[in-house]
Amino acid sequence: MTRSASSPVTDTARRAKAAAAVLAPQPRTVRDGALLAIADSLEARSGEIVAANADDIAKARAAGTSEAITDRLTLTPERIAAIAADVRHVVGLPDPVGEVVRGSTLPNGLELRQVRVPLGVVGIIYEARPNVTVDAAALCLKSGNAVLLRGSSSAYASNSALVAVLRDAVESAGLPADVVQLVPGESRESVRELMRARGLVDVLIPRGGASLIRTVVEESTVPVIETGTGNCHVYVDEHADIEMAVKILVNSKASRPSVCNAAETVLVHAGIADAFLPRALAALCEAGVTVHGDDAWQRAGKDAGTHVIAATEEDWAAEYLSYDIAAAVVPGLEAAVEHIRRWSSGHTEAIVTRDQGAARRFVALVDSTAVMVNASTRFTDGGQFGFGAEIGISTQKLHARGPMGLPELTSTKYVVTGEGHIR
Amino acid sequence: MTRSASSPVTDTARRAKAAAAVLAPQPRTVRDGALLAIADSLEARSGEIVAANADDIAKARAAGTSEAITDRLTLTPERIAAIAADVRHVVGLPDPVGEVVRGSTLPNGLELRQVRVPLGVVGIIYEARPNVTVDAAALCLKSGNAVLLRGSSSAYASNSALVAVLRDAVESAGLPADVVQLVPGESRESVRELMRARGLVDVLIPRGGASLIRTVVEESTVPVIETGTGNCHVYVDEHADIEMAVKILVNSKASRPSVCNAAETVLVHAGIADAFLPRALAALCEAGVTVHGDDAWQRAGKDAGTHVIAATEEDWAAEYLSYDIAAAVVPGLEAAVEHIRRWSSGHTEAIVTRDQGAARRFVALVDSTAVMVNASTRFTDGGQFGFGAEIGISTQKLHARGPMGLPELTSTKYVVTGEGHIR
CATH class of the missing domain: 3.40.309.10 (Aldehyde Dehydrogenase; Chain A, domain 2)
Structure with missing residues (x-):
């Protein structure tokens, strides 16, 4: 058990861990309800999201950012509606949580089941596109995980507005708002703290350029799933x-x-x-x-x-x-x-x-x-591949390899039932 | 791709990686043949193993090691026969390699299969008991992996003798001897180098006390599977x-x-x-x-x-x-x-x-x-749990959780077959 010193990032992670414990045992109906509330809220509040996004766009223009990247950063009511539609699509996907991966009755009569459970707290470190904020949060919620989002500082205003909407929505659905949080701070230091929050964060998934991924893989004490460089x-x-x-x-x-x-x-x-x-x-x-x-x-x-x-x-x-x-x-x-x-x-x-x-x-x-x-x-x-959703493409060999869908956002636990069995 | 500087440890890891590429596509019969050769050789050469073990015992006695630990270190012809019997038992276990984990035909006619493949190079860092040397090597070979063994320095003579027997046996069965190697050096530095051999070693599994495991988890850039502390x-x-x-x-x-x-x-x-x-x-x-x-x-x-x-x-x-x-x-x-x-x-x-x-x-x-x-x-x-073998008990959530059998020593790859399919 790691006892990290207190800081805005570790406090956020601690709240995520507590919220994850509340979220994990919730049935599918509650998680799906939160996702539907998110989709509705995104559309209902697209005005404030677009307004916040305008700040990021203005900054990007002032910094001389390329048109292509500025376009990737841009949110419009139509794009927000498309993001909401993606969230509704996630609602319809099969629930990975509770799936019995293997099971048998042992010779002594013990009943053994290996059951999918949420990972706990998932940290996503990503670049530019603010749609990833909603996408990643939706997949984590669907799979019963709390999520810590660390987007690009160039999208900070957009991401803050989006996460505010997400938090209100999950709360309205009866879940703790802290199942979705933005990692505070725009500096590199906040990423570094996230990578050191072992015991609070269960896995980090970096999504972005090769140098971001290399940094996370080399410096993180939190387990990492490496994604996406493709030669x-x-x-x-x-x-x-x-x-x-x-x-x-x-x-x-x-x-x-x-x-x-x-x-x-x-x-x-x-x-x-x-x-x-x-x-x-x-x-x-x-x-x-x-x-x-x-x-x-x-x-x-x-x-x-x-x-x-x-x-x-x-x-x-x-x-x-x-x-x-x-x-x-x-x-x-x-x-x-x-x-x-x-x-x-x-x-x-x-x-x-x-x-x-x-x-x-x-x-x-x-x-x-x-x-x-x-x-x-x-x-x-x-x-x-027909997975219905993708949180990234793992190029590592442990845990998940290739496109990662909802099952890859879970772990398992063994449940063993007896009637007084001893060895 | 990591390009580590040359050193005895990284050279060993590089040879393991090359040997792993030869081993991975071998059919079950070849891997099982190597295991049977190992079992036979252990019994045939138990004399030289016991002689090497006597050196470790003498050193342990001279250092005032407790009777309990000295006993765990001791190899006798009977104990070696029991170890050989365990290897023969592994031969009979189902082959994890090549198992189709999931498969489907996609709407466009592409055939998708997710197939179990070896991890590649597995590093095991462990303490005292020399039986782990054979046990770990047998499970790695069965699952198509090359293995790097880093045992306790107090068992160095025993482990060297055992690994010499294992290497001769796998070579006699037509596999490169370098699929089984002892990590050279008895110092802490050799463990540190192993932990930094990212790109050469695919996973490290520390087996031993809590402090060993903590060190590996915190310092390794090679992915780690945490095992076995139990409160x-x-x-x-x-x-x-x-x-x-x-x-x-x-x-x-x-x-x-x-x-x-x-x-x-x-x-x-x-x-x-x-x-x-x-x-x-x-x-x-x-x-x-x-x-x-x-x-x-x-x-x-x-x-x-x-x-x-x-x-x-x-x-x-x-x-x-x-x-x-x-x-x-x-x-x-x-x-x-x-x-x-x-x-x-x-x-x-x-x-x-x-x-x-x-x-x-x-x-x-x-x-x-x-x-x-x-x-x-x-x-x-x-x-x-009926797994027939165990390489350790994972207490982490990624990749494997709980007792790890042969499937947990594998990764998967997707094989997709079409007839000129494009997007």
Whole structure:
């Protein structure tokens, strides 16, 4: 048991822990009622949310923030209605709490059940988008957890207004307001205190850029679930259907380059390179993608009259999140796997092949969160996987790996029932 | 990706990572073959193991180590045969690797499977008993993981001899010897390096005293699974069967006081105290247990002519691991839960009651790894739960909670199969 010194952050965490103890045993109807109250309140009070958001926007403009980021920060009554609709969608999802994960009657007659229970207090550290504030709070409430929200300081006014609405709503539904709290303070120090609140906070989930995630992973004594950096690969096997491979490559790279499941490197079997490279270059070029290629790709570019930038080691490591892709020709499947083992962030890798043996080998040898066979890397997503919601995509191996839905926001406990059993 | 500087420990971890990549895709027959070779070799080479063990024993004696600890350190041909038998038992357990945890066909026809895979490299930090060396290695191999073993320096000669036998055996079975390695060095510094080998080691499991576990939890950047400190409680409800409650209390406390699932505190509902305390005191006294009680227990002790030590806050926090128990009378179930929330280590708590509503309330409100209804706390154990093996008892909420068997030594990956699917 950690007894942290008192500070605004640890006091907040302490209140969250007390509120979590009240929330955890509540039946689904109470939690769902709170979510419906949140959705209604967001719409009813969208005026004050938009007003607070205007302050953040004005500050962002004054600071010369890019239009793209300012747009991500912007809340309108329509966007708030969409956020409320997402909350109502969460109400309809199956309740993870109380699910019996396994159960049996032991030889001595003891009844053993492993039951899903809330984690307790979940801390979310995230950047820019204020919709995450509501989204994360809704998923935590649905799964019976109290939530500590630490958003970007650039969205502080918006997040404060949103959390005020959330707290009033959960209170009106009979739950302690402290099940939803904003971490006080806009400084780095408040994040640091949150990372040290072991014993008060059960898990931290950082959502954002690679440097934020690295800091949290390295400095936190609270357990962390690492999310979302994606250096994803598409491997085009010798026995690929070329047309399929081109479609999957372009979709993986260019359908939405800013997200973590976008491809960042394409590896091509030498046996199919002559046929594939010209087709791929033409399609990538048409999609507006710049290729950073090895010698073979550079030669193919020269032949096709397409400029291919010479790739360096930095390209193999890069998570571009832009219309760029690293490209290499490899002598075979094992070399592709070697490259992936060395450079991948372990998010998603795809193989395109008609060869069942190659597909099996690739799946067995690649150690990543998701392996796609003849499908785009873009499918690694809680919504696409049918989870109904996603709190992030874990790229670590403990607790949760891949898209995290509601069950990943729970722990379990064993309930053992006897009639005077002793050992 | 962490690029740790080279050192004997990080070099060992790097070799483990390479060996883990070879081990992970091996079918069950190969892993089971290695385990059978280990069992045979341990028996065949028990002479050299006992000789190495004699060095550790001699050192322990010279250092004035207690007889109990020296006995735990001792290996004989009979004990080695028992260890080999345990390894053969592991061979027969179900293979966790490759198990499909969930699967579905998505609306667009993509086939989604979540499949169990090895974690990769597992580090075990443990104390005294050299049997843990073989036990941990066997469970890691069975679940497809490479293992880094960091035992107590007092067992260094024994562990070195055991690991030499294990490495030869796995190599004879066609696996890289480096799937089993002893962490070099006997100093604290080697533990520290292991804790910093993020990116090379996938998880650390400390098994031992509370201070070892605390150090690892606080200093490790490698993910940790916290095990085994147990401040367990027995709550005797107003509507308990008194005879059953006495039996469960004595069994929970005194059947094996040195283990983590032994009870350390008994809480008694005020409404049953007059009837229960004298019976409990007599039974505890007969079992050789010293009671550290509150005022009510002290008064009952006076009436019964049994000495009850006055309990302080330290007693509520204590994990005695001895024939001592803290004891209090509480006004009701909620007060018992409050006490448990405040002082428990979250391992195991038991309620004794005939009242179904009280049992339900206790189960819902207590946030511990295991909750026993009318059963001894001593049942929280992988063997008792029917898991066939146990690598430790997790008292944390992430990844694994409670006794950890083979599935808890795995992660999962998603395998998604399509026929040219794009988004």
